Amino acid sequence: MTKMKSIVMVMVTVLFAGAAMAQSIDDGKRFLYYERYKSAKDVFQKLSAANANDETAAYYLGQAMIGLEDVAGAKALYQQKLAATPNSPLLLAGMGNVELLEGKTADAKNRFETAISLSGGKRIDVLNAVGAPNSDPEIKNGDAAYAIDKLKQATTLKGFKDPEVWANLGDAYRKIGDGGNAVQAYQAALDINPKYARAIYRTGRLYQSQGVAQEALYTKYFNDAIAADANYAPVYKTLFNYYYETNVSKSAEYLDKWLAASDDDPKACYFRTSLIYAQGKFADAIAKANECISAGGTNVYPNLYGVKALAYNRLGDSINAKASYEEYFTKQAPDKIVGGDYSSYALVLLKFPGNEAQAAGYIEKAVALDSIEANKVNYLKLLANAYRAQKNFGESAKWFNQVLSVKKNYSNVDLYNAGYDYFRAGKFDSSVAVFNKYTAKYPDEIFGYYMIAKANTGIDSTMTTGLAASSYLKAIEIGEKAADKSKIKDQLVGAYTFMMQYSYNIKRDQKAAIEYADKALAVDPTDAQSIKNKEFVTANDPNAKPATKPTTKPATTKPATPAKPATPAKPATPKKK
Template sequence: MNKTKPDFNIFTNRPKNSKRMKKYIYSLVLAAVTCGGSLFAQSVDQGKKLFYYERYKSAKEAFEKALASNPNDNKASYWLGQTLLELKDTAAAKALFQKALASNGNAPELLVGMGHLELLEGKKEEARQRFETAISLTKGKDIGVLNAIGHSIVEVKDGDAKFVIEKLTPLTTQKGFNSPETWIVIGDAYRKLGDGGNAITSYQRALQIDPNQAAAKHRISKIYMTQKNTEVFLPALEEAIRLDPNYAPGYFDLYYYYFSRDVNKAKDYFDKFLAVTDATPANDYERTSILFAGRRYDEAIKTAQEYISKLGDNADPRYYKLIAYSYDELKDSVNAKKYLDEYFVKQKPDAFMPKDYEFRAILLSKFPGNEQEAIANYDKAIALDTAQASRLELMTNAAAQAKKSGNRELEAEYLGRLYQVKKDPSNVDMYNWGFANYQAKNYQRADSIFTQYQAKYPNEIYGYLWTARSKQAMDTSMAQGIAVPDYEKLAQKAMELDPVKYKGQAVSAYFYLVQYHNDIKKDKAAAMKYLDKILEVDPANADAARIKEILNKPQKKTGSSSGGSGTKAAPAKK
């Protein structure tokens, strides 16, 4: 016997046999679709938020979930691709975009994603065409697409930041504009161009739209961080995490800042970072590096070696660098160099930092015969560093290393580069540059630099002193007399500027002129004149009195008619 189905809906307890029932079923389907779309959108938005917090592992899971629900959602594909790029899985990102474009070749977001990849591959024209097509398809009105293009360009080393500013700035003047992300991308473009002022203004405008935009405040701190302006960048970092306590990058930078300054503060910020970020192998490395910061070098070495043994080829190459630094602190240069060499073998070329090359230069310099390679590593560090303040520090350190190795010519070269790139070089910078050239026996160059020094700092003695000495070094026999005008000027300036403070320089200059006129020109009267000047400045000068007495004695006949005194004056003091 067939059982009769109940004639009412078990969910609504209403009859099923009416038009209203059909409408109801339709509304349920529509609601389900709408609800599913909402959940999907929520999943993408959630992924974007996780991406913003740099929680890429969680973001990847969110976007994959969204795509599992709707494989044709282009926004989910775009953001998953961006997340894969952040996770350094370029191959997976490329496969994703290629597959998605095969199904929808005119999706703007996918075109932007593929354009980003092409930029990374150095295919600038292909990437630009993708971007222009995406802009054309959206009639230049889709802020999300334009933001994505801007992000792609500023993220890539050779990206055209001016193009970003040109395309995105007009959006900000449109009626109803309220995208803080746009201002952040514009700020990133200005920062890429080295225009810190306009970058900060852009980030501040993002904050005007969204006062809780921690990323904008974080980027402001980054600009002042590169300038080593602690009084500004530290409060900005602290403000970023106050605006959004879940903003992991802010905690990480505070941890990184205190890493070499206050290990307890560093650990505190790292723990706060761990509370709002994903668990990753990189975090294990940072935990180990805190041992180094706490000067627990043996423990840092042991822990790093355990991770290397456990993970094998998948171990973070930085463990080798950490071990190298630890051995260096333990004064074991042999093992330090051994592990740093391993680090340079295992690390990806684009992952090296300027300080890596500097540390390598320092280690190499401890082993005789590696001086040139050490300097070459300093050059790599300087070339890689884009921050002005740290580049200047590297050049200063490179010059010191060159001096220590006895390469005064290279020291002079670095100090010259340092002087040229400094925004406001000081008198000390110019002096060091000139003196290094003098020490390197580049006397003409030294003379040129100190002549400029005279013009720029006319009330300082050093320009006059070292032009005279440079000319003297170029004419050691005095035969050409090229240093004479400079020594006359040195004596004059010494007396004008401060005859007490610069008495020694005046006396030295006069002695040179005594020697020149007596020994080279055979002009006893001129020599006596300069001896008198010495005794005016320094009445107790025994050398001047002795030489004057000798010159005043009647000249012995030697059969020579040279007209000279026949007595050599005391050599000019250096």
């Protein structure tokens, strides 16, 4: 009986080993290539269980975990395996990958160098494991130049024929902005395997980063990638995002293809919800999100709370929008919260009096978190415009002024927004400071000098010191050179009116006052107040009796706004979270 049990146990062991080896390292790597991380994890778990000393299976198991956003799990795995085999080059490279994701760049570099040293710099898989995370555009801490050096080294080794290395090298070149060498590297991958869809797709992504002018080219590459391998899921994901805001039905089509080519994903319900939101069906999006949350049990995708918050806000339900945002921030991993989340929440908070300081704090978080200048500017403008709508010009000016610090090449409108709102808030010194920047950048425009003069008039309201006079004279000098004075009529008439008043009341110079009144009428002969001013200063000698000011203050109308740039981008939409 004991002998029979032993035979059965041996058979079970053999069967188990056979089942585990039914799938190979290459099978698991193929799943990684298609970004089917759950399937890849299943394969490598079985392989690692069958052979605990298989460093390759353990390394790729960790990579699958990272793909599933389980960095902590990958770290624990690599630590466990390194405790048993501390000199494993692949496992050291895997731990370096984790440390890059944690922002520990010095520790990561040390791991990578140790891995290369232990392998003598002669293992293609190790050099690729070092180069891949450093070339990844999503890993900001990666050193692309270092990746280029190590990946190029891999291509020189005997027996090299791995298109993945060339594709990673292309990514590294793309990361440093070297598009020419990136395209060459992707082509080298295709020379090895013409059906290597990743290289075709990545070439398309390169051209996509150059803007809509390259649309025909990058969409061609995306379609070519699909033609090469219809199972390559990443290209469908990109096309889903690409059409999300412009063609919802087409976006939905690519979402279906993406999900069909992917593993079962708890995010799938969220993506479908986001498409409902994109169609403007906000109540339906909330209902779908609630359905997804109920079905998710303990594995709810946190972004569902974010799309609920956006939808509630679009419906004008600030109370539920605020509650949904707070739930989202509680459930979402901190490193997954993006600047658009903070800025959108800040605008909701402003609808509840007493939360102004908290809202400002969230905008500052959004600006600090984002690396893209246009996004930073958008966050600041969202808050500034919210304060402007409340006619709280002191606060709107403060935030518009921060745009000038963030934006490398600010425009006349950026300067106008900050300077004019400081003026409206009565913060004349700050207004002058901004419009000094205006005249420095646009020395041939009347507007900057005119607003400096108006702000100085606010400081010297009695004209006693003549603080505004020199700037008004400069505005007149610029304005009189203009070929088309109709566009600057308000500023020019305002400057002449001030100088007429200043000449009459302060300088007691009737002749000069009449000349400025005449100049104002030359610009606008029908202006009733300029006619009255001319009559007054002509009929009354300021030296003959106590001076009486003309009845009109200079330029009481709002100054013309400079031409506005394109409408700023919308806040982050659910799909971008």
